Amino acid sequence: MNYHQYFPIDVVNGPGTRVTLFVSGCEHQCRGCYNQSTWNPCSGHLFDDGMVEQILTDLKDNRIHRRGLSLSGGDPLYPQNVSAILALVKCVKAECPSKDIWLWTGYRLDELDKTQRQVLDYIDVLVDGKFDQSLADPSLIFRGSSNQVIHHFSQ
Numbered sequence: 001m002n003y004h005q006y007f008p009i010d011v012v013n014g015p016g017t018r019v020t021l022f023v024s025g026c027e028h029q030c031r032g033c034y035n036q037s038t039w040n041p042c043s044g045h046l047f048d049d050g051m052v053e054q055i056l057t058d059l060k061d062n063r064i065h066r067r068g069l070s071l072s073g074g075d076p077l078y079p080q081n082v083s084a085i086l087a088l089v090k091c092v093k094a095e096c097p098s099k100d101i102w103l104w105t106g107y108r109l110d111e112l113d114k115t116q117r118q119v120l121d122y123i124d125v126l127v128d129g130k131f132d133q134s135l136a137d138p139s140l141i142f143r144g145s146s147n148q149v150i151h152h153f154s155q
């Protein structure tokens with residue numbers, strides 16, 4: 001898996017202060033996509049063990065409290081990304097169980113295959129669905145268009 005950007009401090013993508021990873025790879029081709037440069041799974045930088053360690057270190061950093069991890073892109077559930085994302089969320093939940101994990105995907109929840117659904121066991125919130133320009137609404141929080149749904153899997 002490759003990634004495009006990593007923000008060790010982020011107050012925009014999800015609630016509270018967070019760390020946010022924008023991965024490479026997306027097949028949805030939503031009209032009006034704000035992040036077309038991430039579509040190519042080979043673009044960006046290699047997501048390696050060093051990046052996993054960096055995320056864990058930042059989540060554990062007591063100087064600046066992070067509420068959790070946000071995973072966006074691109075699409076974290078792009079088929080080629082799933083194994084790396086699954087390993088990452090398992091690791092974060094094992095080492096930082098108090099942190100919440102939000103994940104944005106262009107697939108709808110009911111479209112996810114068995115492999116993709118494994119990730120759901122380790123995340124707290126899934127924001128699903130393609131961006132639909134005809135339903136875009138800047139007043140929406142944490143989603144771009146009203147067809148997208150915020151699914152909470154934990155309290």
Ligand code: SF4
Pocket residue numbers: 026027028029030032033034035036038073074075105106129130131
């Ligand atoms: S799912 Fe997100 S990154 Fe992918 S095309 Fe749609 S808006 Fe762009």
